[in-house]
Amino acid sequence: MTALLSRLFGRLPIGWLQLIHNRARFAAALAGVAFANILIFMQLGFLGGLIESIRLPYAQMNADILIQASDANTLADGSPLPRQRLYQALAVPGVAGATAVYYKRLDWKQPDGTVRNLDVFGIDPSAVAFKSDEINRTRPQLQLLDRAILDRRTRNVPKELFAAIDAGEPYEFEANSLRRLTVIGTFEIGGGFSADGHLIVSDQTFFRIFKDSVPGAPNYIFVTLKPGADRQSVLAALRGALPASDTAVRTIAEAVAKDQAFQTTQKPVGIVFGFGVVIGVLVGIIIVYQVLSTDVADHIREYATFKAIGYNQSFFLGVVFEEALILAIFGFIPGMIAALGIYAAVVNVTGLPVYMPLERPFYVLIGTIFMCTLSGAIATRRLARANPADLF
Amino acid sequence: MDGSQTTLERPKQAQPAPHVESPIVIEGLNHWFGEGDAKKQALYDINLTIARGQLVILMGASGSGKTTLLTLIGCLRQVQEGSARLLRNELFEAPESLLVECRRRLGFIFQAHNLHESLTAMQNVRMGLEVHGTDAMRQWKEAAAHLLTLLGLGDRLNYLPGNLSGGQKQRVAIARALVGNPDIIFADEPTAALDKDSGYEVVALLKRLAAARNTTTLMVTHDNRILEMADRIITMEDGRIVKDEV
Numbered sequence: 040m041t042a043l044l045s046r047l048f049g050r051l052p053i054g055w056l057q058l059i060h061n062r063a064r065f066a067a068a069l070a071g072v073a074f075a076n077i078l079i080f081m082q083l084g085f086l087g088g089l090i091e092s093i094r095l096p097y098a099q100m101n102a103d104i105l106i107q108a109s110d111a112n113t114l115a116d117g118s119p120l121p122r123q124r125l126y127q128a129l130a131v132p133g134v135a136g137a138t139a140v141y142y143k144r145l146d147w148k149q150p151d152g153t154v155r156n157l158d159v160f161g162i163d164p165s166a167v168a169f170k171s172d173e174i175n176r177t178r179p180q181l182q183l184l185d186r187a188i189l190d191r192r193t194r195n196v197p198k199e200l201f202a203a204i205d206a207g208e209p210y211e212f213e214a215n216s217l218r219r220l221t222v223i224g225t226f227e228i229g230g231g232f233s234a235d236g237h238l239i240v241s242d243q244t245f246f247r248i249f250k251d252s253v254p255g256a257p258n259y260i261f262v263t264l265k266p267g268a269d270r271q272s273v274l275a276a277l278r279g280a281l282p283a284s285d286t287a288v289r290t291i292a293e294a295v296a297k298d299q300a301f302q303t304t305q306k307p308v309g310i311v312f313g314f315g316v317v318i319g320v321l322v323g324i325i326i327v328y329q330v331l332s333t334d335v336a337d338h339i340r341e342y343a344t345f346k347a348i349g350y351n352q353s354f355f356l357g358v359v360f361e362e363a364l365i366l367a368i369f370g371f372i373p374g375m376i377a378a379l380g381i382y383a384a385v386v387n388v389t390g391l392p393v394y395m396p397l398e399r400p401f402y403v404l405i406g407t408i409f410m411c412t413l414s415g416a417i418a419t420r421r422l423a424r425a426n427p428a429d430l431f
Numbered sequence: 432m433d434g435s436q437t438t439l440e441r442p443k444q445a446q447p448a449p450h451v452e453s454p455i456v457i458e459g460l461n462h463w464f465g466e467g468d469a470k471k472q473a474l475y476d477i478n479l480t481i482a483r484g485q486l487v488i489l490m491g492a493s494g495s496g497k498t499t500l501l502t503l504i505g506c507l508r509q510v511q512e513g514s515a516r517l518l519r520n521e522l523f524e525a526p527e528s529l530l531v532e533c534r535r536r537l538g539f540i541f542q543a544h545n546l547h548e549s550l551t552a553m554q555n556v557r558m559g560l561e562v563h564g565t566d567a568m569r570q571w572k573e574a575a576a577h578l579l580t581l582l583g584l585g586d587r588l589n590y591l592p593g594n595l596s597g598g599q600k601q602r603v604a605i606a607r608a609l610v611g612n613p614d615i616i617f618a619d620e621p622t623a624a625l626d627k628d629s630g631y632e633v634v635a636l637l638k639r640l641a642a643a644r645n646t647t648t649l650m651v652t653h654d655n656r657i658l659e660m661a662d663r664i665i666t667m668e669d670g671r672i673v674k675d676e677v
Binding site (some may be wrong): 349 | 565
């Protein structure tokens, strides 16, 4: 390692030799950097999980354009739309089809008395509202009342339950005091930060479960375009045809972006995770600064001697930044490995889509190097105390 | 770039220049410490010329100004008044870059060895060579090992300072000072941390190596046994040179 670094720097790797000379301190410093890295990775993981979990239901929609109430920020919070908007949308040139979808939250009581929150979509069983083959295969059977398709990635539900349903063994449960539902199939979306999973029923079943919802007031209208239709001009035509006072017309991508922006910047969870990243960076800066400035202080006589020998300031800056770089890289590796383990554990426990995108380690490494370099830059201020005239 | 050979010379005044100027020429040097009311003069009108290849010993009680003088000629402090020419470079009003450049032509040996504890004997000596750039580094292993062997450390080349005795550490420090072939060696009580015998031995080695290379040595010491090795002994008192014996 020393020989490799010597070749790399074209000089003796003093920083490396200093760091490994005190192995206990080196290990503590690396643990500190790794800890900061784990903090950052965890926060980014949760933030990424939040963003991804928001996207997943949209990704299943068989729609090019989503019509929502103008006050809707997410799938869950908009007012109902007048059903008339559906017919108005269908009349716009370029629109191939449109279907009304109803949305409500349902508490699914478990045998042990705990509750899972389900996001329930009520769809027209004759329309292809979702892309999933699994949904579309089972969809015709939703024509029968009180039938449902359940998200098999719903959090904290025994896997055997879904296996049994998929094996052709319908599962019955009491949706509320009014209806018992029979689950006849499963599909896959996965829970997010607010709901544990999803449930799809026919619109008729939906109205029976939720007495306060009516056919005249859907929550969304999924619009598909004719092949070759220009998305932007249809979008503009829809916006012209529908009153902006109660209706918002967005592409799926725009709707996802709005939802993600809202939940990451306006809702506490998103803000907390962003804040967590900042804290992780601060912790890292403080730890590395502590290590580097103690190291500079411990070697002030040696540095003064090197100054007397004729080394200039850039040499000492080089040594401190060399140490910063070594701490960044050697601390990053265990930090990332630990983070991968924790990600797997989080996925296992919460079912949240917490994964390591390929670019994230790269960004975190760059950030770690930046963080360590910044600490190094602060620590070099102590170098000024190395005065060779004091050696006599 | 290796700037160690560059010489920045000031235009000479009327006085006749010697053919080869002495490595150290000091004229009318005064120095003060502190500011305002606390300002205290440490050196008074020092005039001193030291010839090449000599071992000159600087004596005097503590506070007599000998260390101040050493740090001024050693380019570790700014000259405030008067002239100090080191290897034909005027140090008065010299920029920091010239001071750094001059230091590279000097060898320093301190009271404490000041070795870097994370570096082996070889690596510590290497640091004395690395400052001269990549050209000087080509044969660094041979040069460092040769010097350390001359100083009796041939079997301890890769020892860390923590595993060396005080005398051995001071000999590594001497090797570090000598490896760059300095024109002048400044030594500040190099034997202070050593017992009498190893102190004598270390200075004898230093003198032998310096003589072989025609290196000038300026040494501050109180050690009487070392005095007999000197070519010249200068005694200071209260910031003035009071005795100059050859």
